[in-house]
Amino acid sequence: MTMNIGYENLDALFHPRSVALVGITTSNPEHWTRGFLEGYLGLDFPSQGNLYLVNPRGGTVDGFKVFQKIQDIPDTLDFVVGLVPSRSASQLVIDAAAKGAKFIHFCTAGFSEIDDEEGKKLEAELLRTARKHHVRIIGPNCLGIYCPESRMSFSALFSPESGPVGFISQSGGNANYLIRQAALRGVHFSKVISFGNACDLNESDFLEYLADDPKTKMIAMYLEGIKDGDRFLRALKYAAEKKAVVMLKGGTTPAGARAVMGHTSSLAGSRDMWESLCRQVNAIQVQNLDEMTDVLVTLTLLTAPAGRRALLFGGGGGSSVIVADTFEKRGMTLPQVPKPVINKLREFSQDAGNFFSNPIDYSQSMDQANVKRALDILMGWGEFDFIVNFMVPGQSTRAGSFSGRVFKFDHLSRPVAIVIPPAFDPAEADGIFRYINHYVVAGYPVYFSFDSAACAINLVLTYNERISFRQGLR
Amino acid sequence: MTMNIGYENLDALFHPRSVALVGITTSNPEHWTRGFLEGYLGLDFPSQGNLYLVNPRGGTVDGFKVFQKIQDIPDTLDFVVGLVPSRSASQLVIDAAAKGAKFIHFCTAGFSEIDDEEGKKLEAELLRTARKHHVRIIGPNCLGIYCPESRMSFSALFSPESGPVGFISQSGGNANYLIRQAALRGVHFSKVISFGNACDLNESDFLEYLADDPKTKMIAMYLEGIKDGDRFLRALKYAAEKKAVVMLKGGTTPAGARAVMGHTSSLAGSRDMWESLCRQVNAIQVQNLDEMTDVLVTLTLLTAPAGRRALLFGGGGGSSVIVADTFEKRGMTLPQVPKPVINKLREFSQDAGNFFSNPIDYSQSMDQANVKRALDILMGWGEFDFIVNFMVPGQSTRAGSFSGRVFKFDHLSRPVAIVIPPAFDPAEADGIFRYINHYVVAGYPVYFSFDSAACAINLVLTYNERISFRQGLR
16 A cells, blocks of 8 residues: 555545544634634535544534534544644544544644654654554644645634635744745735645645646745655656745744744755756745745736836836835836837926936835826837836825825836835824735735835746746757 | 035025926926925925926916016015926026026026037026026026925925935936835935036036035045046045945946936946045945945944844744845854853744754744844844844745734844845735834834845945944044
């Protein structure tokens, strides 16, 4: 009997007809185990599947009968979320298998990640039991599955909307953060797997699955360690040939590696190794979750620019200088606007306080009619590949609140990126959130700083250039 | 007659007994010229000096009589803010000089910064007139002076509180941004000069003045170009020997240099040159205004750590891994907590979900009593130079809003930095603003990302190390 049942069978994991939350607390609504119930209810799983709760105390929770034993459930089970103490994990595998479950996610911590022999023994026993009963384990020490299409969720705060991104995260907290940050920016997910200690199913299983999943157009990974280097290398190469892969490797420094050991019991690998690996397979390597969000925003919402020529258009003289420096330092070019085009702009724009060299500092003439006319003239010239519209609140002498005018860019045949810093000042927060939301709803990529925009756009341009280069070599 | 009257006389510029705002609009309260009146009233200048308004239309504004001519003012003048059109600037110099004014700030744009011979001619004529009438010019094309001590301000949004930072900014918008950002973080200013085209008084004059100003403990500069390289080099060396100098040079790329030309009519200089210059004189070079704010926060609020050993303490496993990597990549070391110390922490901390290796992931045991006990144990060990307390909202499965617990660190004999991302999610904004404000009011340095904290702390540590190294060589 081989236990390598292969990634192709994982499809069932993401489409269960019946799910049991085993070990959910009945007494304390504040207890963390309730988060899973909230997640499945928040995405309305019961509208398309059967949801069961199990706790030895019985009773009801949120109108759901709580079964005292998993054996009492009058149904077979496809997927079990294990919220039981680590010592009860193996017994749950046996009981769930008897109910037909093929997949069990163990949220439970207290296994190999703690610095203690007992935890390692329990995890080894858990795996042996799972193998024996033909059950696959997700975890332990993780948050499991978010799949909007099938209404599976480990948080009620996640969007019900599906999107193109598959995310494989060794950390549950980082999964929560990325999913919510990305949704605020208009980026949604096909499947997210928080997989923790990976005692059974691991990063390579999920990577191979997502590489072939037609609902997943790009793959993001937060990894702390890998279980089998050779297999992972093959899986990464395979996935990166088919889809954009965005990689955040945690634990590439000595202290980071120690944190990884305590967090998910993994061996981290060196920084140089990961950099060269990502370069070799053309995966997009990022340094933190915000950079990952920026890259996903760029991949999904900034329709691939034809090249590196940026037209920067926005408000404020000092800002214009800094944004120009930032984009050139990150490898973009800012073609100079020719004199005849500048003269056309001058005809109807206030002269003092505006300048037109690229960046176009248009702060003194910012109304929709002028902006449209100016952009139409610039499009008539057209020697740029994308537009960056920037706006920096807090530059004004008088405006304590922020009511940034929003513009329409739909008619332009160039991708447009929006840059606005996040809310630092409570007095500006409402206006900034409204501004951001306007552009997110309208489908634009929104970035929170000049540098984060330039960095993410550069990473994606580099990725695209490498694809073209390799295709050229074939 | 020499016109190099020297920086020592600038003291009068910052302490006028009488100020006239000439050219302020009488009809339109929304007009930008009103910002200066709001600024002087906002800081209550009339409580210690005489404020006069001038406009040919006369009348009253905000209860102030508006004089039709500057000659009508029944007082001598120390300082004039020129809000008149560029063509009237030279005449204003003559009239103001007749009233005794030694300093005129011209906010007016439309001089050498516009791509037009007329502007350059007007600026040259303005300077000739000023020389002839023994008047010094600040500007044109800038916002002028903010000096809380003497209640001068170009914005009502600025803090009335004085602080240790002198700021010389060629851009008015960047001055507005930095002053407000810094105040939100608990950093205040001695004097700020927005100096624009610098047709007369320039960056070197102000730098020499602030180097000797006892109210100024450190100097920040946003420069686009310099008027006299040799003199500036001497001034910078002189200032950097006496005080920390934080330098943001705009226009170090081709497009940035073009923007500089349109913005303040300056020649920018190359990136390499500025980098080597800053290294040579031990000025702290930063890449943008947020980094400048972070460095000022560090210099003023993170009592100089004795070394690079960081103790990271906070919440979230995935965050812990990333913060560890970030601080080590930026050149800090994270000493490993010894086993006996970890065992002491284990005695009263929940085991699963916490780890204690540095970073200390304390997310599962975060209450004031536990945190205090844990930090006391860690202080008993003490092999670290500073503490970074980190908190990342949005990692939680259940908390949609943010109500981060705040802790007391007063009893620790190590500097403490606070890291929390800014408000990205409207639902978390109130809680985050409260959290930030708590620590700012309590006098802690607060940073908005792992990387911005690590970057700024590294820059300041490097600055301190170079000072020690040079002193060692003497």
